[in-house]
Amino acid sequence: MIGRLFTDHPRSVGESYAEHARTATHFGLAMLKGGAACLVHALVPAWFTRTGSNTVRQLHAEMTRRNAAAAAEGSALVYEI
Numbered sequence: 001m002i003g004r005l006f007t008d009h010p011r012s013v014g015e016s017y018a019e020h021a022r023t024a025t026h027f028g029l030a031m032l033k034g035g036a037a038c039l040v041h042a043l044v045p046a047w048f049t050r051t052g053s054n055t056v057r058q059l060h061a062e063m064t065r066r067n068a069a070a071a072a073e074g075s076a077l078v079y080e081i
Contacts, residue, residue: 013070014070014073027059027062030055030058030059031055031059033051033055034051034052034054034055034056035052037051037052037055038051038052
């Protein structure tokens with residue numbers, strides 16, 4: 001039971017636990033960085049004028065590439081974090 005908490009979802013997207021942890025960490029840190037930039041931008045609008053939008057675009061592009069790669073391999077899975 002406990003092992004399934006750590007393996008079921010990564011397997012469902014074709015990754016090992018370590019691969020999924022690395023990917024989720026990458027996405028999470030990028031979102032934190034983008035979110036922090038948005039909060040600073042809220043206080044000083046001249047700073048970080050594109051960082052939040054660029055972060056969203058970058059992460060969307062990465063997710064789209066992952067889904068396209070999964071589809072090319074014949075997987076019907078949609079990559080999710």
